[in-house]
Amino acid sequence: MGIGLHNSEFKNPVIRWVDQRLPVFTMMQKEYxxxxxxxxxxxxxxxxxxxxxxxxxxxxxxxxxxxxxxxxxxxxxxxxxxxxxxxxxxxxxxxxxxxxxxxxxxxxxxxxxxxxxxxxxxxxxxxxxxxxxxxxxxxxxxxxxxxxxxxxxxxxxxxxxxxxxxxxxxxxxxxxxxxxxxxxxxxxxxxxxxxxxxxxxxxxxxxxxxxxxxxxxxxxxxxxxGVEPKGPQDxxxxxxxxxxxxxxxxxxxxxxxxxxxxxxxxxxxxxxxxxxxxxxxxxxxxVPEWYFLPFYAILRAVPDKLGGVLMMFGSIALLFVLPWLDGSPVRSMRFRPLARPFFLLWVVAVVVLGYVGGKPAEEPFVTISRFAAAYYFAYFLVILPLLARIERPLPLPESISRPVLRGGGPLPAGAAAKPMEKA
Amino acid sequence: MKLSIKAVALGAALLLAPLTARAVGEATTYPEVHFSFDGIFGSFDRAAAQRGLQVYKEVCSTCHSMHLLSYRNLVDLGLTPEQAGAVAASFTVTDGPNDEGAMFERPGRLADRFRRPYPNDNAARASNNGALPPDLSVITKAREGGAEYIHALLTGFRDPPPGFVMGSGMNYNAYFPGHQIAMPNILNPDQVAYGDQTPATVDQMARDVATFLTWAAEPELEQRRAMGVKIILFLIVLAGLTYALKRKIWADLH
Structure with missing residues (x-):
């Protein structure tokens, strides 16, 4: 290897020549x-x-x-x-x-x-x-x-x-x-x-x-x-x-x-x-295309034009700060008995918003859209912050391997160590 | 439990779309009518579409343009180039300017677009009590209900119900939104003389013209469906092979 060249592990001379100078192959191998x-x-x-x-x-x-x-x-x-x-x-x-x-x-x-x-x-x-x-x-x-x-x-x-x-x-x-x-x-x-x-x-x-x-x-x-891998067995x-x-x-x-x-x-x-x-x-x-309808419904749920626009943009802005609204250290909803139903209800609210967003702005759709929009915001601003304080999560598994492997225990040696040979 | 989450998620993603996309459509029911192109394997009944062309040519084209079509497209409808050329030649189109800078008239050619009945929209409105007869090139794609709607509209002229106030020069139609349409009931029994001895009832002409207009709006329909069947069959086989390979690769992990 010459000075300044990348230390390539590829054997093919052409790939190796390129990889030493521009290690895209090493990068692809590492990342994918x-x-x-x-x-x-x-x-x-x-x-x-x-x-x-x-x-x-x-x-x-x-x-x-x-x-x-x-x-x-x-x-x-x-x-x-x-x-x-x-x-x-x-x-x-x-x-x-x-x-x-x-x-x-x-x-x-x-x-x-x-x-x-x-x-x-x-x-x-x-x-x-x-x-x-x-x-x-x-x-x-x-x-x-x-x-x-x-x-x-x-x-x-x-x-x-x-x-x-x-x-x-x-x-x-x-x-x-x-x-x-x-x-x-x-x-x-x-x-x-x-x-x-x-x-x-x-x-x-x-x-x-x-x-x-x-x-x-x-x-x-x-x-x-939602549990970080503890080691190569995971x-x-x-x-x-x-x-x-x-x-x-x-x-x-x-x-x-x-x-x-x-x-x-x-x-x-x-x-x-x-x-x-x-x-x-x-x-x-x-009507906008179907994928905008939930946001369109939020826009129309507010009687005031500026208010509706702010709520619509706000509904997406909330996603940006979601990591800080949800203070619970437990990631997966599988272990959050309270957050799970509230979240699934939020999904239902989004679907309902999408449905009423495609309907004319008249009753009962306006009222439905107001309830659904209110829940959309309440989930982020009230329910998630509150749950972080009061929810008692289920016990988390010790590691990924334990619940995944039948009967538990570490992975048999060699199973994950040489996966490339099977490709 | 895991399955139920997936069901909710996929259900939400897949159901949301059709529900909402159709949400706005008015729940009008049209008379039951069977078309040759119904269903996923349907194709155009060439004879019906050609009869529809005849109706369009002799009746509709007096007011309605179809400017996205060219006479050469009629070859796809089963006409020979000579027959299509004869259709083109039966119309007089304006061409030019010539070497002297003057516009001139000549018989239509295969390369010409379908002739517009009016020089511009204002002329069309002036001749039709202020109403603009819409271009029919993509009309079945541009109306909720498509061909069924066209058929219903053409057979839906009635006397207005008692007490229904009509605007001047308007006609009552059972299926037109608002029921008042500027177009008169143009199809009468035996309006056209079909070459294949098919009785030219109003219902028959309406179905034929709806078939022709569907072909005009989606000339790729048959090719699209044929290709779709092949591609989906291929993908299903590929999915089976991919899944088998996935099982094999993952075998020693589980």
Whole structure:
């Protein structure tokens, strides 16, 4: 080994030559090969990998769609339909991209649920969690702007409603809205900048995903027991154990994805978005895409516009400080007899919010949305802080190995020591 | 216990979507009608779609454009290029400007988009009592209920119920939102003379035109479903193999 070269363990001369100068192979081997991972993951731990794959699918299909899309109010709608008709497999690209957004949110919501149920946000994983919330916010912005691009009725009116939220802020509100629009109404400058940002933000997401994974690989993964690995008997190398487990989950995920894309591609969309945007005709019900409905319901639950906007942003801001709202040292809800039902009820509240968010703003939906929204906030601001003081958790297992191995005891020697030979 | 959590989570994720996506749709029921493209393996009945084209050409196209379609697309509907060319040539389209800078008229060609009946939206409104006949290119995707709605609308013209106040020039339709539609009841029995001797009842014409419009909105439907079946079968086999491999790799851990 020459001076200044990385000490590579790879034998292949070409790989070794590269690795000595730029140790990407060593890094991949460390982070995705031998990376010690708790051995007791359930299938909820697939969803990080699924989100990663979905991001790549979205970027890839999006790049090809952008080659055929025209960001102009007079041509956007027709250019999307031209993709559907005249571009080779354009309908496939577009339906994958369109339904991929929904699949991305299904995956990320499950991923967030996993993190909340098993306490993955607790020390020392606070920054890991917070970068995740940043990704979620960026995803929401990206999805919203992407939905505007086909320039259908829901695109236009959704953009109008959402950007108008900012006008609720006193004094500067109207200036913010004009600044966002690039004019005095949602128009061509708005469409242009949304297209530009819709192309940019996914790469910002990719950057934050990198930070998310970098933070993950410092603290290591949480696990369903919420007990840190006590030693090598509690962990297995990422490859091949979790590469194959993630692969299996991925194939199942693709089956669901394919059912949407090939058989019910417009099921999650709204028919009004196949009507070209018309600033003079307001649709009877303006609804956002399904993944925004819980937040839309919170917005509408508050009678005051500014209050509603603040509550809506607040509902996400609370996620940022979740690690400090939940003071219980016990991570997994399996060992929290009180927090568990309250959390599952919170999940129900979110589902209910999503349901009423898609309904017209009339009774009984308004009242239901108020109760559900109140519980949403109470869970974070009252219940979790209180439970940390009064809850008596169940006894925690001593280590991961004990409850996992049948009959307990340490792992037989050699089982986890040479996993690479089986690959 | 573990299973119940999974059930809650997956149920929440998967149920939330359809529930809410459909939440806004009005609970209107349309007359039961069977289409050849219903279900996941359905395909377009070419004869019905071609009859629908004839209805569109002879009736609907007087007011409704379909500007996303070209005459060449009709080859996918089972017409020969010559037949499609004849359809195109039966319309007169405006082309130009020519070398002298003047617009001129010529018979349509395969490469032309479907001819628009009006030069612009204002002209369309002026001729239709202020109402704009919508473009029909993607109409079945743009209406809740799709082809069923189109069929219901075309067969849904009735006399207004007693006491129902109609706007001037409006027509009562049982299935149109608000029941007042500017479009008159345009389909009458034997409105068109079908070449294949199919009796041209209103119901038959409405079904044929709904089939044609569904094809126009989703020309990729058959290819999409055929590809989907293959891909899902492949993925299921792949899932089995992947799971077997996963079991093998994990065997000595459990």
């Amino acid at each position: 090969g031998t990376f010690p991972t708790p051995k007791n993951f359930n299938y909820f731990w697939n969803f990080g990998a699924l989100a990663m794959v979905t991001l790549m699918v979205m970027i890839l299909t999006g790049v090809f769609l952008a080659m055929n899309y025209t960001a102009h109010t007079s041509m956007a709608f027709d250019s999307v339909e031209r993709i559907m008709r005249d571009v080779n497999y354009g309908w496939l690209l577009r339906y994958i991209h369109m339904n991929g957004a929904s699949m991305f949110f299904i995956v990320v919501y499950t991923h967030i649920f996993r993190g909340m149920y098993y306490g993955s946000y607790k020390a020392p994983r606070e920054l890991l969690w917070m970068t995740g919330v940043v990704i979620f916010l960026l995803m929401m912005a990206t999805a919203f702007m992407g939905y505007v691009l086909p320039w259908g009725q829901m695109s236009f009116w959704g953009a109008t409603v959402i950007t108008n939220l900012f006008s609720a802020f006193p004094i500067i509100g109207d200036s913010i809205v004009t600044w966002l629009w690039g004019g005095f109404s949602v128009d061509n400058p708005t469409l242009n900048r949304f297209f530009s940002l819709h192309y940019l933000l996914p790469f910002v997401i990719a950057g934050v995903v990198f930070l998310h994974i970098a933070a993950l690989h410092i603290t290591g993964s949480n696990n369903p027991l 962990t297995i190398p990422f490859h091949p154990y979790y590469t194959i487990k993630d692969s299996f989950g991925l194939v199942i995920y693709f089956v669901v994805f394919a059912v949407l894309v090939f058989f019910i591609p417009n099921y999650l969309g709204h028919p009004d978005n196949y009507i070209p945007a018309n600033p003079l005709v307001t649709p009877p019900h303006i």
